[in-house]
Amino acid sequence: xxxxxxxxxxxxxxxxxxxxxxxxxxxxxxxxxxxxxxxxxxxxxxxxxxxxxxxxxxxxxxxxxxxxxxxxxxxxxxxxxxxxxxxxxxxxxxxxxxxxxxxxxxxxxxxxxxxxxxxxxxxxxxxxxxxxxxxxxxxxxxxxxxxxxxxxxxxxxxxxxxxxxxxxxxxxxxxxxxxxxxxxxxxxxxxxxxxxxxxxxxxxxxxxxxxxxxxxxxxxxxxxxxxxxxxxxxxxxxxxxxxxxxxxxxxxxxxxxxxxxxxxxxxxxxxxxxxxxxxxxxxxxxxxxxxxxxxxxxxxxxxxxxxxxxxxxxxxxxxxxxxxxxxxxxxxxxxxxxxxxx
Amino acid sequence: xxxxxxxxxxxxxxxxxxxxxxxxxxxxxxxxxxxxxxxxxxxxxxxxxxxxxxxxxxxxxxxxxxxxxxxxxxxxxxxxxxxxxxxxxxxxxxxxxxxxxxxxxxxxxxxxxxxxxxxxxxxxxxxxxxxxxxxxxxxxxxxxxxxxxxxxxxxxxxxxxxxxxxxxxxxxxxxxxxxxxxxxxxxxxxxxxxxxxxxxxxxxxxxxxxxxxxxxxxxxxxxxxxxxxxxxxxxxxxxxxxxxxxxxxxxxxxxxxxxxxxxxxxxxxxxxxxxxxxxxxxxxxxxxxxxxxxxxxxxxxxxxxxxxxxxxxxxxxxxxxxxxxxxxxxxxxxxxxxxxxxxx
Amino acid sequence: xxxxxxxxxxxxxxxxxxxxxxxxxxxxxxxxxxxxxxxxxxxxxxxxxxxxxxxxxxxxxxxxxxxxxxxxxxxxxxxxxxxxxxxxxxxxxxxxxxxxxxxxxxxxxxxxxxxxxxxxxxxxxxxxxxxxxxxxxxxxxxxxxxxxxxxxxxxxxxxxxxxxxxxxxxxxxxxxxxxxxxxxxxxxxxxxxxxxxxxxxxxxxxxxxxxxxxxxxxxxxxxxxxxxxxxxxxxxxxxxxxxxxxxxxxxxxxxxxxxxxxxxxxxxxxxxxxxxxxxxxxxxxxxxxxxxxxxxxxxxxxxxxxxxxxxxx
Numbered sequence: 001x002x003x004x005x006x007x008x009x010x011x012x013x014x015x016x017x018x019x020x021x022x023x024x025x026x027x028x029x030x031x032x033x034x035x036x037x038x039x040x041x042x043x044x045x046x047x048x049x050x051x052x053x054x055x056x057x058x059x060x061x062x063x064x065x066x067x068x069x070x071x072x073x074x075x076x077x078x079x080x081x082x083x084x085x086x087x088x089x090x091x092x093x094x095x096x097x098x099x100x101x102x103x104x105x106x107x108x109x110x111x112x113x114x115x116x117x118x119x120x121x122x123x124x125x126x127x128x129x130x131x132x133x134x135x136x137x138x139x140x141x142x143x144x145x146x147x148x149x150x151x152x153x154x155x156x157x158x159x160x161x162x163x164x165x166x167x168x169x170x171x172x173x174x175x176x177x178x179x180x181x182x183x184x185x186x187x188x189x190x191x192x193x194x195x196x197x198x199x200x201x202x203x204x205x206x207x208x209x210x211x212x213x214x215x216x217x218x219x220x221x222x223x224x225x226x227x228x229x230x231x232x233x234x235x236x237x238x239x240x241x242x243x244x245x246x247x248x249x250x251x252x253x254x255x256x257x258x259x260x261x262x263x264x265x266x267x268x269x270x271x272x273x274x275x276x277x278x279x280x281x282x283x284x285x286x287x288x289x290x291x292x293x294x295x296x297x298x299x300x301x302x303x304x305x306x307x308x309x310x311x312x313x314x315x316x317x318x319x320x321x322x323x324x325x326x327x328x329x330x331x332x333x334x335x336x337x338x339x340x341x342x
Numbered sequence: 343x344x345x346x347x348x349x350x351x352x353x354x355x356x357x358x359x360x361x362x363x364x365x366x367x368x369x370x371x372x373x374x375x376x377x378x379x380x381x382x383x384x385x386x387x388x389x390x391x392x393x394x395x396x397x398x399x400x401x402x403x404x405x406x407x408x409x410x411x412x413x414x415x416x417x418x419x420x421x422x423x424x425x426x427x428x429x430x431x432x433x434x435x436x437x438x439x440x441x442x443x444x445x446x447x448x449x450x451x452x453x454x455x456x457x458x459x460x461x462x463x464x465x466x467x468x469x470x471x472x473x474x475x476x477x478x479x480x481x482x483x484x485x486x487x488x489x490x491x492x493x494x495x496x497x498x499x500x501x502x503x504x505x506x507x508x509x510x511x512x513x514x515x516x517x518x519x520x521x522x523x524x525x526x527x528x529x530x531x532x533x534x535x536x537x538x539x540x541x542x543x544x545x546x547x548x549x550x551x552x553x554x555x556x557x558x559x560x561x562x563x564x565x566x567x568x569x570x571x572x573x574x575x576x577x578x579x580x581x582x583x584x585x586x587x588x589x590x591x592x593x594x595x596x597x598x599x600x601x602x603x604x605x606x607x608x609x610x611x612x613x614x615x616x617x618x619x620x621x622x623x624x625x626x627x628x629x630x631x632x633x634x635x636x637x638x639x640x641x642x643x644x645x646x647x648x649x650x651x652x653x654x655x656x657x658x659x660x661x662x663x664x665x666x667x668x669x670x671x672x673x674x675x676x677x678x679x680x681x682x683x684x685x686x
Numbered sequence: 687x688x689x690x691x692x693x694x695x696x697x698x699x700x701x702x703x704x705x706x707x708x709x710x711x712x713x714x715x716x717x718x719x720x721x722x723x724x725x726x727x728x729x730x731x732x733x734x735x736x737x738x739x740x741x742x743x744x745x746x747x748x749x750x751x752x753x754x755x756x757x758x759x760x761x762x763x764x765x766x767x768x769x770x771x772x773x774x775x776x777x778x779x780x781x782x783x784x785x786x787x788x789x790x791x792x793x794x795x796x797x798x799x800x801x802x803x804x805x806x807x808x809x810x811x812x813x814x815x816x817x818x819x820x821x822x823x824x825x826x827x828x829x830x831x832x833x834x835x836x837x838x839x840x841x842x843x844x845x846x847x848x849x850x851x852x853x854x855x856x857x858x859x860x861x862x863x864x865x866x867x868x869x870x871x872x873x874x875x876x877x878x879x880x881x882x883x884x885x886x887x888x889x890x891x892x893x894x895x896x897x898x899x900x901x902x903x904x905x906x907x908x909x910x911x912x913x914x915x916x917x918x919x920x921x922x923x924x925x926x927x928x929x930x931x932x933x934x935x936x937x938x939x940x941x942x943x944x945x946x947x948x949x950x951x952x953x954x955x956x957x958x959x960x961x962x963x964x965x966x967x968x969x970x971x972x973x974x975x976x977x978x979x980x981x982x983x984x985x986x987x988x989x990x991x992x993x994x995x996x997x998x999x
Contacts, residue, residue, distance in 0.1 A: 026815040034827060145969070149961035151911055153918045153935050154954035160942045161950070171942075227969075240447035247402055247442075248462045248512065249435030258461065259450050266452070281822025285915050289939065299823075300919050303830050311830065318823055326818065338496045339451055358989055367988070412989050 009334060016330050020323055025077075027319045032076050035312045036069065059089070076312075085317060088302065088310035095313030098298055103317075104189030105174050106294035109213055109286065110279050116218030117225055122268070124222075125229025129264070130256055132234060144226035147219040152282055155216045156289035163212070170209050172291035179205045213290040220282045221275055228271055232264035239263065266337050273329035277322050350377040351552040352401070352520050353416040357423075359393070359400035362408030366622045370396040372576035373413075375648075378520065378552040383542070385563035385584065386556045387599070388573035391618050394556045397573070398522040401554070402440050403430050417520065436466040439518035443525040445505035449497035455483075456493050458512055466516055482515040483508075486541065503534030510541060517549055524556045539566045560603045564588060569655070572596045575619050575629035582655020592657040594636045628660065631675065636661060640671035705970055712966025719960050722770050723777040732764045734771035734929035750948050757948040760937060761925065769952045771929035776960060779840055780909045783847035784902050791852045795859025796886050796894060800867055810860070813853040821850040825912050829921045843922045847912055851905050858901055862894045903971065907964035914957050931957050 060066055067075075079086065085095035121144075128140040147155075164171045174190050175183075179202045183193050194206045236242060237260050245255045284296030291297070295314060302310035359371040370393040378384050386394045400411045403422075415422050417437065422430050434440075442448045449458060459479035463470060470478070480490045486507040497505060506526060513521060523542065527535040543566050545551050555567055563570050564584060571581035572595065580593040591597040598614045616633035619625050625632055631641035640660050648656045649663045660667060722729055737744055744764060750757040756765035798806045816824065828846035836842040866872065872889050880888070916922035917932025925933055931953035938950030 022811075023815065023818070026811050027819065030812065030815055030819075034831065145962055145965050146958065149907070149911075149965060150958045151914050151918070151932065151935070151954070153915075153932070153939065154950070154957060157935060157939055157942055157950040157954060160939070161945070161947050165945070240442070240444065241450040243404060244440075244442060244448040244509070245450070245461075246431075247404055247434055247440040248465070249431060249433070250461055250465050252431075254461065254465070258453070258457075262452050263450065277818070277820035278822070280820045281915075284822065284826065285918060288919060299826070300921075303826065303919075303921065306834075311827065315823065315827060319819055322818060322820060337452060339498050360989060410989055 012334050013331050016327055020327050024320060024323055027323065028077060028080060028316065029073075031312060031315055031319065032073055035308055035315075036072065036076075080316060085313035086309050088307055088313070090302065090305045090307040090310065095310060095317070098310065098314070099295065099317055100188050102293060102295045102298045104187065104191070105292060106283055106287070106296060108189060108191040108210065109217060109292060109294060110276075110283050112210055112214035113217035113221065113279065113282075113286075116214055117221035120218070121222040121225025122229050122265075125226040126233060126256075126261060126264075128226065129230040129233025129237070130260075137230075140226060141230070144223040144230075146223070148223035148227075150219075152216055152220055152285040153289045155219060156212070156286065159212050159216060169212060171212065174209050174293050175202070175206050176209075213286050213292055216289070217279065217282050217286045221279055224271070224275060224278070225268065228268055229264060232267055233260055236260040236263045266333070269329060269333050269336060273326040276325045276329075280318055280322065348379045349419075350379050350416075351418065352378045352554075354401070355414040355416075357397065357400065357411065357413035357415060359396050359405065359409060359411045361396070361406065362410075363622065368621045369576050369624060370621055371400060371411075372624075374573075374576075374578050376571055376578065376581060378554065380519065380550040380552055381546045382569065383546055383553040383555055383567045384581075385567035385570040386554060386573055387558060387560055387563055387570060389599075389618055390558060391621075392573045393576040393621070394558075394573045395524050398440070398524045398554060398556050402434065402438055402522055403427075404440070435462060435518070436516045437518050437520065439513040439516075439521040441506075441510055441513050441521065441523040441526045444529050445502060445509050446529070448509055449505065451497055454494050454496055455508060458508075459515060462512060463515060478515060479511075482511040486511040503530055503537065506530060506534070506538055507541065510538070514545070514549070514551070518551070520552045520554070521545075522554045522556065525558070526555075527559070527562065528557070535562075542566050560588075560600060572599065575624055576621055577629065577658065578656075579630065579659070580651075580655070580657045582651050582653065582657075586651075586653045587655065590653065592651055592662050593659045594634050594661070595630050598635075628658075637675040638667070638671060639673045639675055640667060642675055708966045709970030712963045712968075712970055715959060715963030716967060719773045719963065720777060722773040724774075726771050726774045730767040730770040732767040734768050735763065735926045736767070737761065737763060756952045759934065759949040760941060763925075765934075765949055765952055768929040768934060769931070769956050772931040772934070772953060772956055773960070775840065775923065775928045775930050776910055776913060779844045779847065779913050780906050782840065782844035783851065783909055784905065786845065786848035787851045787855050787905075788898060788902075790848070791855030792859050792891075792895065792898065794852075795856045796863050796890060798856070799860040799863030800882065800886055800890065802864075806860075809856070813856050816850070817853040817857070821908075822912060822915060824850045825916060826919065826921060829916050833921065839927060840923060843913060843916060846916070847909050850912070851909070854901055854905065855898065859894050859898075863890055866890055866893045903964065903968050907961045907968065910957065910961050910964070 065072070076086075083096070085099070087094055088098065124140045124143070128137045128144075131137055160171045163169065170176070174180075175194075179194070180190075182199060182202055183190065183197050186193050186196055190206060191210070194202050237256075239260070241263075242255055242259050245259050246252075250258075280296070283294060284299060286292060287294040287297040288300055295317075299311065299314045302314070354377075355375045357371060357374045358369070361368040361370055372393075374397060376384060386397065388394050396405075399405055400409075401415060401422075405411065411423060413423060417433070422433065422438075425433075449455075453461075456476075456479065459482070460475055463475045463478055476493075480493060483490065483493065488504060488507060488511065492500070497508070500508060506529075510526070526542070527538050530538065539562055542553065542555065546553060555563070557563060567584050569581065570584045570587050571578045572587070572593065573579070574595050580587060580591065580596045587596060588600060591600055595614075598612075602612045602614060614633055619629055619632065625642075627643045628634070628637075628641040628646050631637040634641065638660060644660075646658045646660050647664055648658050651657050651662070660671075732739060744758045746758065746760060750765075756769060759765055759768070794809065798809045825846050828849045829843060832842040832846055836845070867885075867890065872885060875885055875889055913922060913930070914932030914935070917930040917934075918936045920933070920936060922933060923930045925937075934953040935950050938946070938953070941949060
């Protein structure tokens with residue numbers, strides 16, 4: 001390794017991780033303020049009709065909702081620090097268990113969608129940028145705009161009507177009930193569990209269920225990658241070092257790949273961090289459209305039940321996930337671009 | 343020094359390079375001819391915007407979209423303007439080299455120095471083994487005074503002067519016969535400038551490289567060049583050996599350019615009044631006439647013709663011939679006309 | 687007047703080919719939707735929550751035919767009419783939310799950027815946190831809270847959209863203010879004894895407000911999608927209060943399994959077209975205003991044949 005550059009990488013990572021703590025604190029405070037300081041009594045909103053007044057008071061007491069706001073705030077922060085995300089009000093479950101049971105489905109959906117978006121978006125963006133204003137560029141850009149403009153649930157609707165029905169693909173859930181029954185949950189991520197089970201029918205069944213939701217969510221992000229890669233390629237193709245490489249007679253293909261594309265992808269890595277936030281938002285809609293048993297679907301359910309505790313817990317988890325991803329992205333960025341480490 | 347009897351490496355005849363703009367074509371280079379022999383350095387001087395950089399880029403084929411070039415440029419007897427695009431592209435790097443003005447942005451920030459060299463060498467000599475490539479690259483770096491320990495570093499880890507030496511090493515690693523150096527020292531400080539000029543000087547001695555050194559700095563031409571070509575508004579107005587042109591400038595523009603150079607003996611600053619013409623619609627006749635202190639009537643109407651200078655080289659000015667002018671033609675240009683033309 | 691016109695025409699006159707066509711098509715398409723929004727009562731044959739006309743009830747999930755061009759949905763509503771009324775809802779919500787964003791975000795950014803200090807630092811921190819948060823989740827949380835307080839109406843949804851876009855306006859305005867307040871003309875005004883209020887209103891505001899239309903256009907497309915997403919989740923506007931494309935698609939999805947395509951296709955297409963139109967305008971503007979992307983219209987270069995001048999040599 002070349003001496004000076006790589007030595008500071010661990011220090012850079014440490015710095016970046018330390019900077020995250022105030023960010024998480026601000027987000028947690030925001031979540032607390034927005035959800036708790038709002039008027040109304042969360043408990044009666046969630047289970048108002050179902051319990052009598054005494055039972056309600058008991059629940060309130062148990063959850064510490066009678067205590068002063070500042071004490072509740074402190075409780076919230078310290079429990080999050082101990083990775084305790086509270087309890088749902090409506091069905092009285094630890095939020096952590098909700099996350100364990102449903103987080104895996106969201107994770108496999110978002111990762112599959114991400115993979116599809118990258119595999120489709122980056123080559124298309126590259127072609128569009130490299131052959132600017134050609135027919136290919138026009139078609140690819142329109143495709144990019146349309147995938148961004150088409151809401152998840154509309155794409156899902158079209159796929160259900162025009163693709164799933166003729167091909168007999170499933171349109172709801174993460175697997176058929178039989179598969180869910182056969183596969184023993186080890187990691188609580190069905191996609192991994194099914195591969196661990198080694199049952200080929202079950203694997204096929206899970207993949208079939210994953211296909212349409214992942215494509216739907218992937219298309220949403222894919223448009224963003226197309227636009228981004230295209231614009232970056234346009235800019236890096238004009239860079240001085242590209243002209244210098246051409247002046248050294250480096251073949252056009254190599255100039256595009258080694259010089260223009262490599263530099264164009266650096267900002268893409270940064271944007272992946274932002275896209276992760278968008279992906280989580282999209283996951284909520286995708287899960288709703290395809291009845292996918294993930295966290296987003298759960299969140300919507302709890303919102304409809306007016307369950308503040310569950311909403312607070314799940315939103316907290318999402319927020320922390322976004323911040324953690326942004327750190328990971330920065331570190332990856334530092335690995336790719338030697339200049340960042342300084 | 344250079345062998346004046348050898349065949350020219352590069353022989354340009356009547357080269358034109360025009361750019362497209364929203365207003366019309368910029369006639370950045372309009373009918374330029376010169377020869378360069380092995381080991382010879384030709385300095386191309388002129389104000390910014392006179393087309394000297396465009397000429398350098400035009401020779402390399404590095405032109406923006408919408409630009410057109412014509413004329414004839416013979417490289418070792420073959421016209422590179424008439425070649426297929428692919429063939430001309432193949433000459434770059436191995437036969438024609440280019441050194442740029444801003445070394446800071448010319449290296450790919452994500453690639454190690456080693457990768458830059460490997461890419462360049464294997465592009466043109468795909469059969470070389472990894473070790474041979476490395477040896478060649480290190481040799482080129484050594485000559486530029488960059489230690490082999492820095493071979494695997496990234497561009498941002500070098501200073502500006504070192505980066506320019508890297509760029510020169512990279513341009514010369516394949517020993518091109520003809521190199522265009524476009525303002526190679528402009529972005530550097532004075533000490534580094536002297537160092538780079540020294541390197542360029544050694545170059546022609548050691549490798550017989552023909553160098554076109556583009557600069558606005560007359561001092562560098564005096565130090566590093568055998569011959570000089572003075573460019574104004576897209577044309578070479580005077581060329582000849584450095585000693586001769588600088589001691590006895592024939593063209594009024596050359597004279598004024600030399601007079602405006604600052605040196606130890608400078609007592610007051612001199613400059614050429616007016617500004618270079620708009621090359622979308624250059625002035626009729628001699629392009630310098632609106633600013634020329636010696637302008638005559640004929641200068642405003644008829645383009646001057648290249649004439650051989652007494653001591654060798656050429657000059658383009660009605661004052662120097664080629665024919666005797668009539669008294670009407672020789673009458674000084676009236677001041678109104680001069681300021682009108684300046685306005686335009 | 688002439689300078690205003692030429693400034694407006696700049697994106698057209700200075701671009702060529704694709705960028706220009708994208709801009710023109712985008713503007714025309716957006717204009718159609720604005721027209722539909724304004725004249726919905728006259729263009730749409732029925733009301734958005736009308737289930738019968740002239741004493742006869744509409745069919746449930748009726749196929750498209752002569753009376754109901756786009757068919758009817760499971761609530762007996764005319765899909766064609768609801769699609770047109772949906773344009774009105776969408777544009778109402780977007781305009782309202784952008785208005786709130788400007789009213790809140792611009793002064794906040796101005797004050798924060800101008801005075802600096804602890805207020806500035808806290809605001810930057812909060813806004814950055816809001817910005818880092820998944821915007822759609824934020825919209826969900828806000829509409830969850832606001833529908834509790836205001837009820838599921840146009841206002842509640844507009845306010846939750848504002849909440850997610852305010853940080854963007856704030857950031858741009860604050861950063862422009864920070865750099866503009868160092869400008870010499872501001873220094874001069876301060877030297878002449880202008881008060882902070884006057885400087886902000888008279889000198890900085892005009893400078894800062896220029897970037898707002900650009901963000902506005904960019905956000906409008908995103909806002910349409912967020913609005914529809916909230917509607918789809920049932921967190922937005924209720925069917926009887928206004929026609930909302932996203933919510934209509936939610937109901938359509940239930941019937942997708944039985945081959946009913948018309949209830950979802952038309953509102954979905956409306957969203958796609960409007961968002962595409964706004965995106966085209968945004969991209970077109972970006973290509974013309976961003977100098978690194980702009981491709982100017984170059985006049986073709988024709989090298990004239992050489993004229994032999996007085997040939998002496």
